[in-house]
Amino acid sequence: MAVITFTIDDIQYSAHEGDTVLNVAHANNIHIPTLCYLEGLSPFGACRLCMVEVEGSPKLFPACTTKPAEGMIVRTKTDRLKKYRRMIVELLASEGNHQCAVCVVNGHCELQDLAYEVGLDHVRFPYLFPNKSLDATHKEFVIDRNRCVLCTRCVRVCHEVEGAHVWDIAWRGINCEIISDMNQPWGDSQLCTSCGKCVRVCPVGALLEKGQTVGELRKERSFVKFIVNARTKREWITNGIEEDE
Amino acid sequence: MSKTITISPVTRIEGHAKITIQLDDNGDVVNTRFHVNEFRGFEKFTEGRLLWEMPGITSRICGICPASHLITSAKAGDDILAVDIPETAERLRRLLTLAQLLQSHALSFFHLSSPDFLLGFDSDPATRNVFGLIAADKELARRGIRLRKFGQEIIEILGGRKIHTPWTVPGGVREPLDPAKKDYIKGWIPEAKETVAVALKTIKQIHKKFVKEIPAFGNFRSLFVGLVTPDGGIEHYDGLIRIMDGDGNVIADKLPPKNYFEYFGEAVEPWSYLKFPYYKPMDYPDGMYRVGPLARVNICDFIGTPLAEEERKEFKALGGSSGCVNNSFYYHYARCIEMLFAVERIEEILNDAATIGTNIRSLASINRTEGIGCSEAPRGILFHHYYVNKDGVIQKANLIIATAQNNLAMNRTVQQIATHFIDGKKGKIAEGILNRVEAGIRCYDPCLSCSTHALGQMPLEIELTGPGGEVLDTVRR
Numbered sequence: 001m002a003v004i005t006f007t008i009d010d011i012q013y014s015a016h017e018g019d020t021v022l023n024v025a026h027a028n029n030i031h032i033p034t035l036c037y038l039e040g041l042s043p044f045g046a047c048r049l050c051m052v053e054v055e056g057s058p059k060l061f062p063a064c065t066t067k068p069a070e071g072m073i074v075r076t077k078t079d080r081l082k083k084y085r086r087m088i089v090e091l092l093a094s095e096g097n098h099q100c101a102v103c104v105v106n107g108h109c110e111l112q113d114l115a116y117e118v119g120l121d122h123v124r125f126p127y128l129f130p131n132k133s134l135d136a137t138h139k140e141f142v143i144d145r146n147r148c149v150l151c152t153r154c155v156r157v158c159h160e161v162e163g164a165h166v167w168d169i170a171w172r173g174i175n176c177e178i179i180s181d182m183n184q185p186w187g188d189s190q191l192c193t194s195c196g197k198c199v200r201v202c203p204v205g206a207l208l209e210k211g212q213t214v215g216e217l218r219k220e221r222s223f224v225k226f227i228v229n230a231r232t233k234r235e236w237i238t239n240g241i242e243e244d245e
Numbered sequence: 246m247s248k249t250i251t252i253s254p255v256t257r258i259e260g261h262a263k264i265t266i267q268l269d270d271n272g273d274v275v276n277t278r279f280h281v282n283e284f285r286g287f288e289k290f291t292e293g294r295l296l297w298e299m300p301g302i303t304s305r306i307c308g309i310c311p312a313s314h315l316i317t318s319a320k321a322g323d324d325i326l327a328v329d330i331p332e333t334a335e336r337l338r339r340l341l342t343l344a345q346l347l348q349s350h351a352l353s354f355f356h357l358s359s360p361d362f363l364l365g366f367d368s369d370p371a372t373r374n375v376f377g378l379i380a381a382d383k384e385l386a387r388r389g390i391r392l393r394k395f396g397q398e399i400i401e402i403l404g405g406r407k408i409h410t411p412w413t414v415p416g417g418v419r420e421p422l423d424p425a426k427k428d429y430i431k432g433w434i435p436e437a438k439e440t441v442a443v444a445l446k447t448i449k450q451i452h453k454k455f456v457k458e459i460p461a462f463g464n465f466r467s468l469f470v471g472l473v474t475p476d477g478g479i480e481h482y483d484g485l486i487r488i489m490d491g492d493g494n495v496i497a498d499k500l501p502p503k504n505y506f507e508y509f510g511e512a513v514e515p516w517s518y519l520k521f522p523y524y525k526p527m528d529y530p531d532g533m534y535r536v537g538p539l540a541r542v543n544i545c546d547f548i549g550t551p552l553a554e555e556e557r558k559e560f561k562a563l564g565g566s567s568g569c570v571n572n573s574f575y576y577h578y579a580r581c582i583e584m585l586f587a588v589e590r591i592e593e594i595l596n597d598a599a600t601i602g603t604n605i606r607s608l609a610s611i612n613r614t615e616g617i618g619c620s621e622a623p624r625g626i627l628f629h630h631y632y633v634n635k636d637g638v639i640q641k642a643n644l645i646i647a648t649a650q651n652n653l654a655m656n657r658t659v660q661q662i663a664t665h666f667i668d669g670k671k672g673k674i675a676e677g678i679l680n681r682v683e684a685g686i687r688c689y690d691p692c693l694s695c696s697t698h699a700l701g702q703m704p705l706e707i708e709l710t711g712p713g714g715e716v717l718d719t720v721r722r
Contacts, residue, residue: 038379101409102301124461139610142295158485187636210637211608214301220268 006072014070022050022063025076032076033085033117035110036151038063038201040224041160046152049088052076060084086118094125095174097132097146106215108191110203111149117150128174135180137187139212141179141199148206150176154198161227166192176205197224247275250667255279255683260631264682264689267662277660279652279686281473281519288642296322296637301411303629305642308401308408309352310656311722312345312400313622314629315413316482319617321629322415327612333602334417335482338700340594341403341622342482347437347587349623350538350580351688354444355389358577361687366458367627373680384599385447388440392584396435399591402426417606422701424601425672431595437588441570445556446580451649452578457698461665463573466491468524468534469543470650472621475499477546479586481621490536490542493569502619505645506629522650531612533653536625537689538579543569548582550589556582575657576688611637622647648691658685 049078055073253263306313402411472484523532625647
């Protein structure tokens, strides 16, 4: 297997086939913010928070889906990137109905953490206050589309890990929504096994357990990596599971 | 020439309101109105939300008494889950209720009302506030601030934060009380008792000082409504509704709070966002009733803690042979008695072994589609009434707030004070008289954030208008 040498933020790193810029960066303790990415699930490139600059191209590339090439020069912390990352979080905030103060994951939310990280002290875009639905028909879980950031982690974990493929994306553009089965109530789903993986991977409070109150829901997400490792490598390494705090 | 005097907004209350006083051609007061010009709409936008979120959402109605909304909402949730909460959870919720009562009453008495009493209604408005109080009587102000801190500390110990804790939930509470923290709370009790004794001594001196003002400070007969224990004792967390008339007769007793809509109606007037609740059998507006400290101390047969019970007897003597105190000025006195009760009762609860337990939450799913929670907020009886679907999604919410229930009485109080003190013939309105009108409102410690679910700025503007609406005189603070 050929080893590739490339540069991230002026330091050279080697990558193997199948690596992405993001996992090489993470393996070398270079922080790149992410939202839709989750270790164990296929990269999707939906949120654009992990965008990096590649010398020689005017375009920005999502680190999670970009493969390193020999001699590639990547920059992860330029002013341009910081500006766009902040703008992305502002757009996410303005497109949904995110009321942190009364949300089940207040204090344990990846979007909230990102907002702090990018220095989001106010939102410059008008809030859209979209009329989104809440589906509480499932016996144990709820989907509140007001808080959904369309990261598609739920879609991927259900399809790739559980194998049920309950979730999908309906509609187009800004009107996209996560739906269960063929846009039927979640409680009526023929496919759902009630495993709860989608709830645990959701980075925000869009998928939640019934009965949870404000700030009470903490999600543990490293189980995905554990299951995928066990399935593909026949390795059951439990010390990888930690509480996401 | 008839005139209208407007006081807008009213200061040192929680929220935003204005008062208009209409004068006739002779300069006599013909009508007064206490307008609440704020609107928030919690009942509407909680439709479609989950039952379990309701305590967290409704506690955001107010930053002064979020715990009261939290508890009442959780109780409506208990009703929908159809569960009895564990004994420890009940003790801890009571502790929260009393801590809330104490901190809110301390705020009302020391921070908001005592500047009027101690500096005088006619003193300079620039210094007639808590800072002026600090300058005039540093020790009293310090004590007041610390008493409020005591209440807030209990709330923080129980719920993790002083304001908007989400700790009370349908089915119980989220965290037990740490036994080490229990001893810390107990350490505050002696100082809190001393401070309340100072407050009681102060209010009794004030009764003597304001002999001229008190007889016209909302002195009228009305019904009094509140919760009592099944055997007639004072109650804040649970209990049954008792209704007393202005002559001290109990006209309805042991009414279950879940049937509140059979007893109380709500009228709407075009000039205020605050609704006008009334006692249905007596119709609107004759069914006017008062809630809060004055009502609670009036209607109960006993208080049940030794020091507060002695004070209750002294209080009842003010009502003469009927034993019913009809003067709204004595809300302040009743508030002080309740502070004493709260401190004594907090001590009792802390000494109760059941308070330290770890069984604190009953788990259940939706077992009813309608639930009603009721408790006594610092300002009076509070109802949360929810309808949910089988999945626990709110279909309709009705919140009946203490301040709204005092709305008719507040209007009546303004009218009485205005009629007594304002002589419209002089054309100009003396500052001190308008302050008396405001102070009349302040007896009720109204929380307009809660009652309309609103919040606003507080400059003071007084307007005199002629019959055609033309502004004749304006005074701004």
